[in-house]
Amino acid sequence: xxxxxxxxxxxxxxxxxxxxxxxxxxxxxxxxxxxxxxxxxxxxxxxxxxxxxxxxxxxxxxxxxxxxxxxxxxxxxxxxxxxxxxxxxxxxxxxxxxxxxxxxxxxxxxxxxxxxxxxxxxxxxxxxxxxxxxxxxxxxxxxxxxxxxxxxxxxxxxxxxxxxxxxxxxxxxxxxxxxxxxxxxxxxxxxxxxxxxxxxxxxxxxxxxxxxxxxxxxxxxxxxxxxxxxxxxxxxxxxxxxxxxxx
Amino acid sequence: xxxxxxxxxxxxxxxxxxxxxxxxxxxxxxxxxxxxxxxxxxxxxxxxxxxxxxxxxxxxxxxxxxxxxxxxxxxxxxxxxxxxxxxxxxxxxxxxxxxxxxxxxxxxxxxxxxxxxxxxxxxxxxxxxxxxxxxxxxxxxxxxxxxxxxxxxxxxxxxxxxxxxxxxxxxxxxxxxxxxxxxxxxxxxxxxxxxxxxxxxxxxxxxxxxxxxxxxxxxxxxxxxxxxxxxxxxxxxxxxxxxxxxxxxxxxxxxxxxxxxxx
Numbered sequence: 001x002x003x004x005x006x007x008x009x010x011x012x013x014x015x016x017x018x019x020x021x022x023x024x025x026x027x028x029x030x031x032x033x034x035x036x037x038x039x040x041x042x043x044x045x046x047x048x049x050x051x052x053x054x055x056x057x058x059x060x061x062x063x064x065x066x067x068x069x070x071x072x073x074x075x076x077x078x079x080x081x082x083x084x085x086x087x088x089x090x091x092x093x094x095x096x097x098x099x100x101x102x103x104x105x106x107x108x109x110x111x112x113x114x115x116x117x118x119x120x121x122x123x124x125x126x127x128x129x130x131x132x133x134x135x136x137x138x139x140x141x142x143x144x145x146x147x148x149x150x151x152x153x154x155x156x157x158x159x160x161x162x163x164x165x166x167x168x169x170x171x172x173x174x175x176x177x178x179x180x181x182x183x184x185x186x187x188x189x190x191x192x193x194x195x196x197x198x199x200x201x202x203x204x205x206x207x208x209x210x211x212x213x214x215x216x217x218x219x220x221x222x223x224x225x226x227x228x229x230x231x232x233x234x235x236x237x238x239x240x241x242x243x244x245x246x247x
Numbered sequence: 248x249x250x251x252x253x254x255x256x257x258x259x260x261x262x263x264x265x266x267x268x269x270x271x272x273x274x275x276x277x278x279x280x281x282x283x284x285x286x287x288x289x290x291x292x293x294x295x296x297x298x299x300x301x302x303x304x305x306x307x308x309x310x311x312x313x314x315x316x317x318x319x320x321x322x323x324x325x326x327x328x329x330x331x332x333x334x335x336x337x338x339x340x341x342x343x344x345x346x347x348x349x350x351x352x353x354x355x356x357x358x359x360x361x362x363x364x365x366x367x368x369x370x371x372x373x374x375x376x377x378x379x380x381x382x383x384x385x386x387x388x389x390x391x392x393x394x395x396x397x398x399x400x401x402x403x404x405x406x407x408x409x410x411x412x413x414x415x416x417x418x419x420x421x422x423x424x425x426x427x428x429x430x431x432x433x434x435x436x437x438x439x440x441x442x443x444x445x446x447x448x449x450x451x452x453x454x455x456x457x458x459x460x461x462x463x464x465x466x467x468x469x470x471x472x473x474x475x476x477x478x479x480x481x482x483x484x485x486x487x488x489x490x491x492x493x494x495x496x497x498x499x500x501x502x503x504x505x506x507x508x509x510x
Contacts, residue, residue, distance in 0.1 A: 082419040092414035096432045106418035
């Protein structure tokens with residue numbers, strides 16, 4: 001059986017007041033595929049994945065997610081967003097709710113699950129991100145790494161078809177990066193489709209099926225990690241890798 | 248300068264200074280009244296507040312007036328909050344027409360004096376819509392204070408980080424759901440102090456409806472004075488009653504805040 005791709009972006013472009021954030025970007029992500037997007041800051045990688053769930057509007061090209069055209073004002077945008085999980089750099093947990101409530105509010109209010117079912121789901125995913133004992137705490141009582149794992153569980157509770165990660169470890173203290181990456185590796189091994197913006201090249205090498213390298217709003221190179229890390233096609237990618245791996 | 252301030256802030260000196268200042272004010276008003284030959288009759292005041300008969304505690308005219316003021320203010324505040332929420336949601340709706348309506352409403356209300364607004368409601372809209380004094384008074388106060396309350400709502404909602412909207416969006420919430428479950432609960436603690444201030448302000452401005460003879464505290468005070476000529480005693484008493492009510496409200500709400508926000 002051939003499945004349609006999860007995400008098909010064709011010639012996407014986007015401007016922010018005269019600045020071209022995305023310039024003719026095309027990328028297709030298939031089911032079960034893990035794509036890592038990297039590149040210097042300001043290269044448009046966050047903007048690109050924010051387009052994938054309609055948090056950012058694009059102004060040229062077409063974007064098809066799960067077989068349906070996506071734009072921020074599409075009538076089915078809310079339905080689509082349930083299929084696309086998002087993990088933010090700053091976690092964006094709901095500070096006024098307990099960890100458990102952070103996880104159940106989406107299933108209950110958006111998917112309409114009864115409380116007991118939503119809580120069972122939440123506990124399952126808390127187990128999955130290895131912090132079942134923190135269910136009744138408030139987000140600000142947790143470490144950064146734990147908060148980000150809660151955020152991952154919150155997205156998983158919507159049972160999405162694809163997970164987007166927007167620099168999930170960039171706001172973390174170094175000693176907490178590992179615990180978050182471990183959870184993400186687990187998730188990748190379970191077959192989840194993932195698009196990850198990150199500078200964690202060890203993680204990329206371990207899980208990525210394809211590396212996407214962006215610069216100045218364009219995709220400069222797409223290649224498998226074994227090639228990308230040893231013998232990148234472009235000089236720009238070479239230079240970038242030297243800068244972040246070279247010390 | 249700094250040494251002088253340190254000396255003045257020594258507890259004993261500070262208390263003495265405070266008492267001296269207060270005594271000065273009391274003495275000045277007393278002396279002024281004496282100078283114009285004012286005949287103080289404080290002993291006649293308590294019966295306007297309350298009397299104790301064989302049937303027990305009987306509220307006097309001033310307390311009955313106060314109760315009217317409290318009901319008037321409470322009704323106006325509830326209505327002002329609803330109106331304010333409506334205006335704020337129009338403003339934040341992203342609809343051009345909604346924003347236009349709310350901006351014009353705000354500018355209009357903020358730039359008309361309260362007294363003129365009251366006259367408009369009572370003498371112009373009153374006859375047209377058959378408004379009683381009470382409803383004209385409530386509507387005036389509600390409309391006047393809804394302007395600032397809507398700004399408090401808007402500021403409270405905008406004080407919540409944008410990432411919270413995005414997180415709500417990302418799990419597929421509608422705008423209304425995000426507002427109800429995510430944004431509003433977080434903005435309440437930003438909004439509570441200015442809302443209390445506005446409630447206090449409303450209680451104070453409710454005195455103005457005495458010009459259309461709504462029987463509330465200020466009107467009652469004025470009526471007593473026209474019967475008894477005790478203007479000094481009654482106005483002091485009326486002022487003290489307002490002060491007690493607004494202070495109780497402020498302290499009550501800050502106690503409430505501490506309970507919600509133990510840190």
